[in-house]
Amino acid sequence: MSNQAVNTNDLLNNITNVKGIKCWGAHTGIKSMRRDLAIIFSEVPANASATFTVNDVIAEPVKLTKKHISDNRAQAIVVNSGNANACTGEQGYKGAEAMAKTTAEGVGIDKELVVVASTGLIGEAFPTEGIVAGIKENIPKLSNSPKAGSFAANAILTTDTFAKEGHLSFNLDGKEVNIAGIAKGSGMIHPNMATMLSFIVTDAAIDKSLLDETVKKAVEKSFNMITVDGDTSTNDMVVVLANGMAENEVINSKDDPNFKVFEEHLSQMMIHLAKLIISDAEGASKFIEYKVAKAESYQTAKKLARSVSDSLLVKTAMFGRDPNWGRIIMAAGNAGVHFDSFHVDLYIGNEKELVQILDKGVPVDFNRNLMKKMLRESHIRVHLNLNEGEAEATAWGSDITTDYVMFNSVYTT
Numbered sequence: 001m002s003n004q005a006v007n008t009n010d011l012l013n014n015i016t017n018v019k020g021i022k023c024w025g026a027h028t029g030i031k032s033m034r035r036d037l038a039i040i041f042s043e044v045p046a047n048a049s050a051t052f053t054v055n056d057v058i059a060e061p062v063k064l065t066k067k068h069i070s071d072n073r074a075q076a077i078v079v080n081s082g083n084a085n086a087c088t089g090e091q092g093y094k095g096a097e098a099m100a101k102t103t104a105e106g107v108g109i110d111k112e113l114v115v116v117a118s119t120g121l122i123g124e125a126f127p128t129e130g131i132v133a134g135i136k137e138n139i140p141k142l143s144n145s146p147k148a149g150s151f152a153a154n155a156i157l158t159t160d161t162f163a164k165e166g167h168l169s170f171n172l173d174g175k176e177v178n179i180a181g182i183a184k185g186s187g188m189i190h191p192n193m194a195t196m197l198s199f200i201v202t203d204a205a206i207d208k209s210l211l212d213e214t215v216k217k218a219v220e221k222s223f224n225m226i227t228v229d230g231d232t233s234t235n236d237m238v239v240v241l242a243n244g245m246a247e248n249e250v251i252n253s254k255d256d257p258n259f260k261v262f263e264e265h266l267s268q269m270m271i272h273l274a275k276l277i278i279s280d281a282e283g284a285s286k287f288i289e290y291k292v293a294k295a296e297s298y299q300t301a302k303k304l305a306r307s308v309s310d311s312l313l314v315k316t317a318m319f320g321r322d323p324n325w326g327r328i329i330m331a332a333g334n335a336g337v338h339f340d341s342f343h344v345d346l347y348i349g350n351e352k353e354l355v356q357i358l359d360k361g362v363p364v365d366f367n368r369n370l371m372k373k374m375l376r377e378s379h380i381r382v383h384l385n386l387n388e389g390e391a392e393a394t395a396w397g398s399d400i401t402t403d404y405v406m407f408n409s410v411y412t413t
Contacts, residue, residue, distance in 0.1 A: 013146075013167040013180075014146060014149030014150060014153065014165050014167055014180055014182075015040065015149045015152065015153075015165070015167070015180040015181065015182060015199075015201050016143075016144045016145060016146055016148055016149040016180075017149075017167050017169070017178050017180055018178045018179070018180050018201045018202060018203050018243075019178065019203040019243070019245040019246060020042050020043040020044060020203060020243050020245040021040065021041070021042055021043075021144065021180075021201050021203075021243075022040075022041045022043070022142040022143055022144050022148065023038065023039060023040040023041065023142060023143070023144075023148050023149055023151075023152040024038070024039050024138050024139075024141045024142050024143060024148050024151055024152060025037065025038045025039075025148070025150075025151030025152040025153070025154055025155030025156075026134060026137070026138040026141070026151070026155065028080075028130055028131060028133070028134030028137075029127075029130050029134075030080060030081070030082035030083055030120070030127060030130065030131070031081065031082040034081075034154070034155075034157070035081075035151060035154050035155035036080055036081045036082045036155060037078075037079070037080050037081075037131065037134045037135065037138065037155055038077075038078070038079045038080075038081075038151075038152040038153075038155035038156050038182075039076065039077070039078050039079075039103065039135065039138060039139065039142060039152070040076065040077040040078075040152060040199060040201065040241075041075065041076045041077075041107050041142055042074075042075050042076070042201070042241055042243045043243070043245070044075070044243050044244070044245065045073055045074070045075045045109075045113060045243075046073070046074055046075060046201075046241040046242055046243035046244070047072055047073065047206065047207070047208035047211050047241070047242045047243075047244070048069055048072050048073055048074035048115070048208070048211075048239065048240065048241050048242070049069075049072060049208075049211050049212040049215035049216070049239075049240050050065065050066075050069050050115070050215075050237060050238060050239045050240070051215070051216060051219045051223075051237070051238045052065075052066060052236060052237055053234060053235065053236035053237070055234050055236075057086065057087065057234045058086075058234060059084055059085055059086035059092075059118060059122075059234045059235040060085045060086065060088055060092040060093040060095065060096045060118075060126075061085055061096040061099070061116040061117050061118045061235070062117075062234070062235060062237060063093065063096075064093065064096045064097060064100060064116050065115050065116050065117065065237065065239075067112075068100065068111075068112050068113070068114060068115060068116075069115060069239070071112075072208040072209070072211070072212055073113060073208070074113050074114070074115050074239070074241055075107075075109050075113040075114070075241075076103050076104070076107055076109060076113060076114045076115065077114070077115040077116075077117065077199050077239060077241070078099050078100070078103045078114060078115070078116055078117075078135060079116075079117040079118065079119070079155070079156050079197065079199070080099070080117075080118050080119075080120075080131050081118075081119050081120050081155060081156050081157060081158050081184070082119075082120040082121070082158070083118060083120040083121060083124050083126055083127060084118050084119055084120045084121055084122045084123075084124075084234060084235050085118040085126045085235075086118075086122045086123065086234040086235060087122055087123045087234070088123070088124075088125065088126050091125065091126060091128075092125075092126045094128065095126035095127075095128035095131070096116045096118070096126075097111075098128050098131075098132050099114075099116050099128075099131060099132070099135065100114040100116050102132045102135045102136060103135055103139070106135060106136060106139035107139060107142075115239050117156075117197055117199075117235070117237050117239075118235060119156065119158055119184060119197055119235050120158055122234060149165070149180075149182075150163065150165075152182060153165045153182040156182060156183075156184045156197055156199075157184050158184065159282055160184050160185070160280055161280055162280060163182070164182060164183040164184065164185075164273055164276040164277060164280070165180070165181070165182050166180060166181050166269055166272045166273055166276075167179070167180040167181075168180075168265060168268065168269060170261065170265055172204065172246070172248040172249075172251075172258045172261060172262070173248045173249050173258065175246045175247055175248040176246065177202065177203060177204045177246040177248060177262075177265075178202060178203050178246070179200065179201075179202040179204070179265055179266060179269050180200070180201055180202075180269075181198060181199060181200035181201070181269050181270075181273050182198070182199055182273075183196065183197065183198035183199075183273040183274075183276065183277060184196065184197050184198075184277075185197070185277040185280075196223065196236050196277055197235070197236070197237050197238075198223065198237075198238045198239070198270070198273055199238075199239050199241075200238070200239070200240045200241070200266070200269060200270070200273075201240070201241045201242075201243070202240070202241070202242045202243075202246075202266070203242075203243055203244065203245040203246040204242050204244070204246055204248060204251070204262055205242070205244035205246060205247065205248050205249070205250040205251065206242050206244075206250065206251040206252075206259075206262060207250060207251060207252040210251060210252065210253075210254070210259065211240065211242050214259075214262070214263045214266060215238070215240045215266070217263070217267075218263070218266050218267040218270045219238055219270065220302075221267060221270075221271070221393075222267065222270035222271040222273070222274040223238055223270060223273075223274045223277075225274065225302070225305065225306065225309075225393070225394065225395040225396060226274045226275075226277060226278050226395065226396045226397065227306070227309050227310050227395065227396075227397045227398075228277075228278065228281040228282065228284070228397065228398050238270075240266070274396065275287075275396055278396045278397060278398055281398035281404075282403075282404050284398035284399055284401060284404065285319060285378065285399055285401055285403075286318050286319065286378060286379075286380050286398060286399040287378060287379050287380070287396070287398065288309070288318055288379075288380045288381070288382060288396065288397050288398065288399065289379075289380070289381045289382070289394060289395075289396055290305045290308050290309040290382045290383075290384075290394065290395040290396070290397065291305065291381070291382070291383045291384070291392065291393075291394045292304045292305045292308075292383075292384045292386065292392060292393055292394075293383065293384070293385050293386070293392040294385045294386050294387050294388060294389060294390065294391075294392070295339070295386045295388060295389050295391045295392060295393070296339075296386070296388045296389040296391065297389065297391050298391045298392075298393060299337075300337045300339065300386075300389075300391065301386075301391050301392050301393035302393040302395075303335045303336060303337045304332050304335045304337060304339070304384065304386075304393075305384075305393045305394060305395035306335070306395055307331050307332060307334055307335035307336075308328055308331040308332055308335075308382065308384070308395070309395040309396070309397035310331070310397070311327065311328075311330075311331035311334075312400060313327045313330070313331070314327050314328055314331050314382075315397065315398070315399050315400040316399070316400055318375065318380060318399040319399035319400060319401050321372050321375035321376055322372075322375070323348060323357075323366075323368055323371040323372065323375065325346060325348065325357045325358070328346065328348075328382060328384070329341065329344070329346070329358075332344075332384060339386050339388060340361075340386075340388065341361050342360060342361035342362075343360060343361065343386060343387040343388055344358055344360070344361050344384060344385065344386055344387070345358055345359055345360065345384070345385040345387065346358035346382075346383070346384055346385075347381070347382075347383040347384075347385075348371065348374075348375075348380070348381070348382055348383075349374055349380070349381050350374045350377045350379060350380060350381065351377075351379045351381070353374070354381060354383060355367075355370070355371060355374070360387070
């Protein structure tokens with residue numbers, strides 16, 4: 001495939017395209033009819049980096065994984081869906097430890113090299129015995145076949161309606177390098193790091209400190225720029241493993257031209273997966289891109305884009321196909337950063353066309369019937385030009401619909 005393409009439709013291209021990666025996804029009984037256990041294994045120990053939820057209530061697997069990955073090394077990932085293992089106390093923590101121990105014994109590595117993650121209902125007793133049995137049963141099935149990658153991508157889903165996958169390849173030092181990932185998330189999405197999980201693997205050889213730095217930077221511009229409903233979960237986690245099996249020259253300096261190439265492709269993969277999460281937002285009828293450009297600094301642009309995308313009034317206006325641009329300016333004004341509203345140009349539109357609404361802070365006559373027609377479409381763009389600098393940032397969000405309210409009003413019943 002081309003250097004810049006992220007492949008999501010071809011089942012032959014997924015995390016199993018990364019050299020040295022094997023995986024599997026299986027049904028253990030946590031969920032009645034869907035796969036609920038995923039295992040990802042690297043044939044060799046990998047440099048690793050992770051980011052986690054900033055919620056003060058932290059799930060038990062997050063607590064354990066923070067310890068295991070503190071040295072930026074990992075070799076296996078084990079994930080269950082259907083039970084978040086959050087607010088479960090000592091019983092839940094022992095369950096997370098059992099998942100790590102069983103996986104480690106099954107693949108022949110130290111338990112500290114195992115990343116553990118969970119997603120699903122919060123506050124339910126953790127079914128340790130069933131999950132441990134499922135791990136033992138399915139480790140012998142680990143495979144680098146395309147179907148194994150698909151099974152793993154499906155096994156981490158909860159309320160998602162489709163698997164979220166991506167793969168890309170590029171060259172470093174004449175060696176083919178692969179980056180691939182899977183993700184889950186559709187509701188409780190408001191990352192400072194959303195209910196979301198993402199696991200990305202690459203065969204690139206890169207210094208672990210540089211990997212850690214570029215992962216955190218890429219997360220800020222991708223998973224931390226999406227929003228559905230304004231809630232940050234207890235289990236959010238992004239993990240990246242780099243096992244070096246592409247055999248490129250190890251990237252150990254920011255001055256290495258290959259560092260920039262790797263950084264760009266990792267960011268591309270994370271943005272791709274983040275946008276898939278928004279595309280599958282619970283009850284949503286709109287995918288909305290919020291771009292703030294010509295800002296004084298990136299932080300200013302980022303805060304404005306997040307403030308507008310997070311606004312419930314903006315989300316409901318998008319759902320109602322109401323070109324109420326005053327809500328957008330109001331939300332920008334709540335961002336906590338200074339900008340001159342009389343410098344602002346505002347545009348609203350669809351994928352093909354943007355219509356100017358404000359010119360240097362002054363309303364522009366526009367065809368409201370045409371705008372309402374444009375807002376019926378599933379992909380909407382909102383662009384703010386501050387005309388105060390050269391920095392820009394983009395956020396992605398959904399609308400809030402009656403379907404979202406109905407779905408989440410009976411989530412456990």
